[in-house]
Amino acid sequence: MSVSTKRKRESNENDNKNVKLFVTPNKTYSSRPIPFKQIDLNSKLPKVEICHFSEIPREIREVLFSILTPNDLYKLSLTSHEYYGYVNDFLRSSMGLVYLKAFLSNKNTTKSTVISDDRIKSIGRLYRLLTCLETINRRIQVYKDVLFIKLHLLPGKEIEDVRSAGRFLSEAIATWPERDLEILYSQFDHHLLLKKKIEQFYTSKEVGTEPELEMDIRSCFRLMYFDSIQISYIRGCFLNLILRNRPIWFQARLFLNLFGSVTQGKIDWQMFNRDRINQHPSIDEEQVYFDMSRGFRVLDFSSQSKKLWNSNSKLALFTELTTQPSAWSLEYKAELLFYCTSELLSNTLIAYATKGYFHDYGNLIQALTLASRQNIQRYRMIQTGVNQSFERLPLLSQRNVVLQHINYAFRSTASRLLEQLQTPGMRPAEYRRCLQLLEYYDGHKVALMSFLFTNNYISSN
Numbered sequence: 001m002s003v004s005t006k007r008k009r010e011s012n013e014n015d016n017k018n019v020k021l022f023v024t025p026n027k028t029y030s031s032r033p034i035p036f037k038q039i040d041l042n043s044k045l046p047k048v049e050i051c052h053f054s055e056i057p058r059e060i061r062e063v064l065f066s067i068l069t070p071n072d073l074y075k076l077s078l079t080s081h082e083y084y085g086y087v088n089d090f091l092r093s094s095m096g097l098v099y100l101k102a103f104l105s106n107k108n109t110t111k112s113t114v115i116s117d118d119r120i121k122s123i124g125r126l127y128r129l130l131t132c133l134e135t136i137n138r139r140i141q142v143y144k145d146v147l148f149i150k151l152h153l154l155p156g157k158e159i160e161d162v163r164s165a166g167r168f169l170s171e172a173i174a175t176w177p178e179r180d181l182e183i184l185y186s187q188f189d190h191h192l193l194l195k196k197k198i199e200q201f202y203t204s205k206e207v208g209t210e211p212e213l214e215m216d217i218r219s220c221f222r223l224m225y226f227d228s229i230q231i232s233y234i235r236g237c238f239l240n241l242i243l244r245n246r247p248i249w250f251q252a253r254l255f256l257n258l259f260g261s262v263t264q265g266k267i268d269w270q271m272f273n274r275d276r277i278n279q280h281p282s283i284d285e286e287q288v289y290f291d292m293s294r295g296f297r298v299l300d301f302s303s304q305s306k307k308l309w310n311s312n313s314k315l316a317l318f319t320e321l322t323t324q325p326s327a328w329s330l331e332y333k334a335e336l337l338f339y340c341t342s343e344l345l346s347n348t349l350i351a352y353a354t355k356g357y358f359h360d361y362g363n364l365i366q367a368l369t370l371a372s373r374q375n376i377q378r379y380r381m382i383q384t385g386v387n388q389s390f391e392r393l394p395l396l397s398q399r400n401v402v403l404q405h406i407n408y409a410f411r412s413t414a415s416r417l418l419e420q421l422q423t424p425g426m427r428p429a430e431y432r433r434c435l436q437l438l439e440y441y442d443g444h445k446v447a448l449m450s451f452l453f454t455n456n457y458i459s460s461n
Contacts, residue, residue: 054082061086061090062090062093062095062096063095065086065087065090065095065096065099066095066098066099066102069103069122070103070119070122070123070125070126071122071125071126073087073090073091073126074122074125074126074129077126077129077130078129084130087126087130088130091126091127091130097150100123100146100150100151101150101151103119103123117167120164120167120168121167121168121170121171122171123146123168123171124167124168124169124170124171124172125171125172125174127142127143127146127168127172128171128172128173128174128175130142131143136180136183136184137183137187140183140184140187140188143168143169143172143184144187144188144191146168147165147168148191151164162219162220162223162224163223163227163228165223165224166223166224166225166226166227166228166229167228169224169225169228169229170228170229170230173234174231174234176234178233178237178302178303178304181234181237181238182237182241185225185238185241188224192220192224194217194220194221194242197213197216197217197220198217198242198254200213201213201214201217201254201257202246202250206325207253207257207267207269207324207325208266208267208269208325211265211266211267214257214266214267215262215265215266215267217254217257217258218257218258218262218267221238221242221258222258225238225239226238226239226258232297232298232301233298233301233302233303234302235294235298235301236298236299236300236301236302236305237302237304237305239295239298239299240299240302240304240305240308240309242254243255244308248316248317248320249320249324251317251320252317252320252321252323252324253324253325255292255295255317255321256269256321256324258295259288259291259292259294259295260288260292261284261285261288269324269325270325271285271288271332272322272328272329272332272333273326273327273328273329274329275329276329276331276332280373281335285335289335289336289339290339292321292336292339292340293336293339293340293341296314296317296318296340296341296344297340297341299314299317300314311343311344311347312347314344314347315344315347315348315351318336318340318344318348319348322336330363330364330366330367331367331370331371333364333367334364334367334368334370334371335371337368338368338371338372338378338381342381342384342385345368345381345382345384345385346384346385346388346389348364348385349361349364349365349385349386349388349389350385350388350389350392352364352389353389353390353392353393353398353402354389354392354393358401358402358405359405361389361402361405361406362402362404362405362406362407362408362409363409365382365386365406365409366406366409366410368382369382389402390402
């Protein structure tokens, strides 16, 4: 070890011996530190008086609650019966009303108060917990007070009000049985007046004569009882409550009013009677199919509706629906069948086959083929429907007649296009379009027949 290194180490050791610990007083800052005092661990700590939450004045307790979010209040209510009661009393007080309005309002908006989706749902979840021990009538009364009195979510004034009420219900009734949902629907109707509006719509001789009434029924039901609800059996229960005890023709008309197309703020009753411009459906048209398929899918989800909606009754509703207000074009009917369940498509083909509607059977197969657009999943749906319908035809002659009508449906379409090609003075653009359609139909026919009889997928592209 060198001499310089040894001297440096000795210097550091001497410095360490002279080190003293200092602290700065807590009350006032001092530039002169005081020596550190050793703490006696054996000495007793001073006694601390603990203030229980129940000893806090109610006003202070409400101020503390107003800082928390509804999710925090929800978790706090789950801890004990004592906190459950405190939170319940807070929300029923005048301070709780101020808390609800302040939490739900969005200060960034200037025209109207907009309620956030997550916020109104958290309020509904909290009230579901706080009223779980109450009777059904008491629970419904609390919900009515919150929605229609405290928050002034009155339908008929703003669409957003009805949507917010639906979001609240989506969480507040998430665990309710069907009999309680029916009571809620009946008592809420005193504010919504949905039954009265439907009765007025029932007495209308023609559709489209009262566009405001039709849109009011649609908005009230969709926003309050359907779109915001995430649980299928609750959706189905509410849908059955307005459809039941109605004649089949009005069920179909009301169903189309609820889930049909809307154009310029009115129900577009003639959408499915017009010829489609393009071979592919538009985005708005696909949305209508999706909404209708949701309605068909939840019809038999609830336990009570399973007794009302079997395969035959759903087929009857679909058949009547596709004649409202007049017969639909086959292309729209085929598209809707693909969006609905495969069972409905098969039942439609079975009904045509067993009743001897072979001409309609062939035309529907052709429309389904074109609407499938060589999609393998849709081909499988057609194949399942054809197989199940052929099982109901024991005679080979009957099956041959069906195949002849299918072939005739494709040939008749091709014949019409060939007649157009022979029209004198046809423009070149129209001539090319007819040739493209002829090739398009022929390619789809070949692809479908190959899949049906050989189970091999052959694309015409």
